[in-house]
Amino acid sequence: MxxxxxxxxxxxxxxxxxxxxxxxxxxxxxxxxxxxxxxxxxxxxxxxxxxxxxxxxxxxxxxxxxxxxxxxxxxxxxxxxxxxxxxxxxxxxxxxxxxxxxxxxxxxxxxxxxKGIDRPGLATTLPIVNDEDHDNFVMLDVGANAESKLFNLYQYAFMGKYYAETVRHIENPRIGLLNNGTEADKGDSLHKAANEMLSKDENLNFIGNVESRELLNGAADVVVTDGFTGNAALKAIEGTALSLLTLIKGEIMSGGVKSKVGALMLKPTFKKIAKEMDYSQYGGAVLMxxxxxxxxxxxxxxxxxxxxxxxxxxxxxxxxTIDDVVEYFDKHADDMQQIKQNAKNN
Missing domain, CATH: 3.40.718.10 (Isopropylmalate Dehydrogenase)
Structure with missing residues (x-):
């Protein structure tokens, strides 16, 4: 290659x-x-x-x-x-x-x-903590499109599914919709409609809405969101991690000899945490x-x-991975057109 x-x-x-x-x-x-x-x-x-x-x-x-x-x-x-x-x-x-x-x-x-995909979405892989069965999840769109329509969110779910299966080796990935609550009727009209559409598709292992505070706890294997929200969530995660590291370092440096000795003893633990939170180990963001x-x-x-x-x-x-996406959208071209029309009507 x-x-x-x-x-x-x-x-x-x-x-x-x-x-x-x-x-x-x-x-x-x-x-x-x-x-x-x-x-x-x-x-x-x-x-x-x-x-x-x-x-x-x-x-x-x-x-x-x-x-x-x-x-x-x-x-x-x-x-x-x-x-x-x-x-x-x-x-x-x-x-x-x-x-x-x-x-x-x-x-x-x-x-x-x-052919058949309205708007490609930017997918990134992020770490999961405190979950022995899952160590990372995929989120898209994280910035390719500032605004997304209902049909776009629906297609992101399938692109995320194939990426999680072929690259992250997650069988039948759990797909969640990023929202401001876990209940099906939460969110604006777009997210309510997306929840309903995704829940009706038997080809997706859709588990419902997920909240941003649960993302790193393994709420889902694939998190679907619009590009504006996804980018904001991604930067909030990055910023929080950096701020915490700065805060911890500052407290250690200003805490006297005991703090410095304690930090030295915990150095292996800090290194392990830093490694687990470093999502660069998974590579870059993919335009699916x-x-x-x-x-x-x-x-x-x-x-x-x-x-x-x-x-x-x-x-x-x-x-x-790309071949699988192409094959699926070719095979279901007529169904996709009908779903797209229904999404417009909604």
């Missing part, structure tokens, strides 16, 4: 991108890499060019640029060219740690969405609903996260 990579995307690019690619190359002998970037900056960083092809790109889409405009105008950017390589069948997947909006735009406008894997890592990603994301992409390709 071959992965097209935007070598210039991310706060730590191209250094950490190259390091992560080489780590993955050494670990996974069946992967070839096509790196797009400014060769004079990328090539000196490569220790071993085995299975790494460099392609010159004269432009870079910066983090602060307007996404759609940048993708449309900068055809010779490392991000655009990597996505184009997938469209042209020169690579099997597209990966970048760059401008999120530009990655989504490239996925939609260059690679293209799967495109014709090939489109994966975005956090802008501040370092080499290990890049390597983990490449493994995530490898798993998607090996287990034919």
């Amino acid at each position: 071959k992965i097209a990579i935007d070598a210039m995307g991310g706060d730590n690019a191209p250094l950490e991108v190259v390091k992560g690619v080489e780590m993955a190359r050494d670990q996974y002998p069946d992967i070839e890499f096509k790196l797009f970037g400014q060769i004079d900056k990328v090539k000196p960083l490569i220790q071993n060019e085995e299975r790494i092809e460099l392609v010159q790109s004269d432009e870079v889409i910066e983090m602060g640029e307007e996404p759609v405009k940048a993708v449309m105008k900068k055809k010779n950017s490392s991000l655009d060219m990597a996505a184009q390589a997938v469209k042209d069948k020169e690579a099997d997947a597209f990966f970048s740690a760059g401008n999120t909006g530009a990655i989504l735009a490239a996925g939609l406008f260059i690679i293209g969405r799967i 609903g495109t014709k090939a894997p489109v994966v975005k890592a956090h802008g501040s990603s370092e080499a290990v996260t890049i390597k983990n994301t490449i493994f995530q992409i490898k798993t998607m390709i090996d287990n034919k």
Whole structure:
């Protein structure tokens, strides 16, 4: 398999991108890499060019640029060219740690969405704590669409189901709808209608509404939400974790000798907690609903996260995640159209 990579995307690019690619190359002998970037900056960083092809790109889409405009105008950017390589069948997947909006735009406008899917959704994997049977869950949409319609939420459930089964290896995943209460009649009209629609589909293991405070406690294996709410929930989780770590560190440093000695004794425990809460171990966020894997890592990603994301992409390709989604939506095209019409009428 071959992965097209935007070598210039991310706060730590191209250094950490190259390091992560080489780590993955050494670990996974069946992967070839096509790196797009400014060769004079990328090539000196490569220790071993085995299975790494460099392609010159004269432009870079910066983090602060307007996404759609940048993708449309900068055809010779490392991000655009990597996505184009997938469209042209020169690579099997597209990966970048760059401008999120530009990655989504490239996925939609260059690679293209799967027939029958209205709006691709951005899926991320998050850790579950205090649950021996489950250690992570998938949530989508976490930011691809600021607004979602009823039919979009319905399709997210199926895309999340196949991702959880093929990549996270969760059999018959429990699917929950993020809401402000667990009762079926909670929420606005959109979420009430979504709860009813999902509960009627026998192809989904729908367990009902889930609250945000229960997400990390294993409330569901797949959490369906609109992009605005999902992104807000994701950032709230990230912010809370960082704030707690800062608070704990501050209390230790200002607590005198006893606090410092106690912290030293608890160091292995702190490391274990930090590892369990580090969702970068699961890779990047996946734009579900495109014709090939489109994966975005956090802008501040370092080499290990890049390597983990490449493994995530490898798993998607090996287990034919996209093929399963395409097959399901092809097979149920007529049913989907009827459900979409019913959703509009509601």
